[in-house]
Amino acid sequence: MAEPAVHPKTPPHPPPAAVEVRGLVKCYGTTRAVDGLDLAVPGGEIYGFLGPNGAGKTTTLRILAGVTRPDAGVARVAGDDVATDPVAAKRHLGVVSQHVNLDPDLTVFESLELHGILHAMPRPTRWRRIEELLAFAGLADRAGSLCRTLSGGLKRRLTIIRPLLHDPRILFLDEPTAGLDPGARRRLWDLIRSVHRRGVTVLLTTHYIEEAEFLCHRVGILDRGRLIEEGGPRDLLEKLGEHAVDVPTEDGTRTRFFRSRETALAFLKRAGAGATLRRTNLEDLFLLRTGRRVGP
Amino acid sequence: MTGVRGVLYRELRIYRRRWLKHLASYTVSPLLFLVVFGWGLGRHVELDGTGYLAFMVPGLVTMAAMTQSYGTATEINIARFYWRIFEEFQMAPVPAWQIALGEVLYGMLRGFAAAGAVIVLARLFGVRLPLSPATVGLVGLHTFAFASAAVAAAMLVRSHADQGHINTFFIVPMSFLCGTFFPLSRLPGWAETVAYALPLTHSSLAIRAASLGRAVPLANVAVLAGFAAAFFGLAVWSVRRATA
Structure with a gap:
């Protein structure tokens, strides 16, 4: 029997989308926070969810991050289903929450060390990455400070570098610049862009128009849990x-x-x-x- | 066991910074009980063929170990609702049972430390509690049960206030009614029946028997093991429920 032809340059299956969502629904009482959402974000993109408070941006991100259960639909991260194989899905992910969720009684170093331990990083790699990231974020001289003593801007920077420690393929940022002054916001945009240049797919939520226009390759406009527009910011504006x-x-x-x-x-x-x-x-x-x- | 290591790393770092406060909280109420009930009321009382202090100390050990191992519930609660730092565990690629087990082991450590503090204090009052392997093992099972209950309660309650209600209506009554300060036979029949439905009763009976060098009542150990298994199952389920 003849061997089947082999085409080494053509993979048998296309690589899975970084994020894939189909028919996602999440209800809180009678409110449908996410209402049949479909979404596909290919690898290497900066994708922005744009919408007012209550549009369903954060709920969608929390479902994808594995901390909220959907009522219906499928959500996959790098091909792994967040409901049926959450541990595998979370391995691809780094998540920056909307609020600063740092442990006030741990030092900056300990916060990163804890993250590294939870992601099973061997100690030499962990310590090398911590050193790199502290320098990258300008926090090297604060490694021994308790998180409760950091300013708001430094806390935000730490929450952003923390998930980068384990080199995630996909980074979720929930309202990363909310409450920051314009200067700090610009610096964070630069940080997000440099993270993206390292090959990380970024999915962020924002209600700042200029943030979406400046950072994102594509935006999805959400309203009442539904995607009402999607495309490149420039394409969408040209259409209008x-x-x-x-x-x-x-x-x-x-x-x-x-x-x-x-x-x-x-x-x-x-x-x-x-x-x-x-x-x-x-x-x-x-x-x-x-x-x-x-x-x- | 990455999740267990991570949780223990966090808890022990913070414990190291607060050990003095913890030590104070372990010693104040047992000290008061020893003074009031041991010296004040029970100096010339004999119970179950032994002096009152010797009767009460194993009960105090059991109660202090319960209070401290269950006390992790408040810390988890603050981490969940106030600082929202429990998310760091929830978002990590570790199974729910490892997070639950890490918190339970930390609760057990607190329980053992509190039991140790009571044993040392009791020596100052002239009561020397022999530390047999059976006593240590039973305190281990007892703290495992209550630390598991703590994790389950902290993950299932919807607010910090609800956590307080569990303490008021469940933990405090158990402390006084489950054989800590007097034998269960002194209770009216119906109250004795209720007491036997509560886990602390079985811990108190088993730990007291082991500490006084008597035969350990296996039926109580079996019931305690049942409670421990059920509470741990509930703890894992509750963490899994909160961690999609």
């Missing part, structure tokens, strides 16, 4: 028209969108005093689709 003219009226501000700047300028002249021209942003898209704003 990249130029927006706000016209004040008696009923409030009305916005019109234009693909070309010339048409927008012509409209601006006709619109009269008070009208302004600006660049369209994802907030416009969200407002148009839902009638509500993303931000608080």
Whole structure:
């Protein structure tokens, strides 16, 4: 019998998506926090969940991280089902929670050491990585400080480097820059980008429009537990028209969108005093689709 | 056993920083009981063919070990609801039983330390408790049961206040009614029946018999082992439930 032909360059199955979600549902009482969500994030992407508070962003991330059980649907991380094989799924993951969940009575070093032990890292690798990450985050001189003594910005930095210790393939960040001043936010964006350059797939949630536009290759706009738009930030804005003219009226501000700047300028002249021209942003898209704003 | 190691690393680091406070909490209430019941009330009393202090000390050992091994519930509770640091365990790639076992072993350590503190204190009051392997083994089983109950309770309650209710309605009444300070035969029939349904009764009877050099009542040991297995099963289930 002849041997089957071998095509070494063609893998028998395509590699699984970094994150794959099908028909995901999570209810709290009568509220459907996640309502039949479908999602696929390929490896190597920075994907952003954009939406207001209560849109289902954090619940989705918590299901994927294995700390909340879904009521229906399938969620896979690097091909491993988070419900049927949570231990395998969690091996691929690093998770940064929305709140600072550091142990106030452990030192910076001990917090990282604990993380390394829980991820079965051998001691030499663990200590080498801790040293690298402390230098990377500018925390080397605070290794022996109790976490309770760190400033808010330093605590945030520590919560972000902690899951990087075990070299996860996928990093989840839940509202990573919430509550930070603009300077600290910029520094964290740089940190997230440098993490991504190391080959880590990043899935983050945010309600900051500029964060999604600046960081993400693709965004998914969530509203009431459903994905209402998805695509590259630029593609989504082009679809709507990249130029927006706000016209004040008696009923409030009305916005019109234009693909070309010339048409927008012509409209601006006709619109009269008070009208302004600006660049369209994802907030416009969200407002148009839902009638509500993303931000608080 | 990565999960067990991780949990123990965290708990022991913090324990090392607070050992003096822990030691104080182990000694104050047993000391008061020894003074009030041992010196104040029981100096000339004999119970079950022995002096009252000699009767009471094994009960105090059992009660202190229970209080401290169950006391981990409050710490887990604060870690869960207040600092939200239990998430670090929940998000780690370790099975739920390892997290539960790590916390149980820490609870046992606290229970043994409290039992040791009572034994040392009792010497100051002239009671020397012989430490037989049977006593140590039974204290081990007893602390395993109550540390497991602590993990289950901490993971199942919905708030810090609910945790307090369990202490008020379950732990404190058991401390006084399950043979710590007087024999169960002194209770009315119905109360004795209720006491036999509670785990501390079986611990007290078995540990007292072992410490006084009497035959260990195997029926009580079997019931205690049943409670320990059930509580540990519940602890693992409750951690798994909270860790998808």
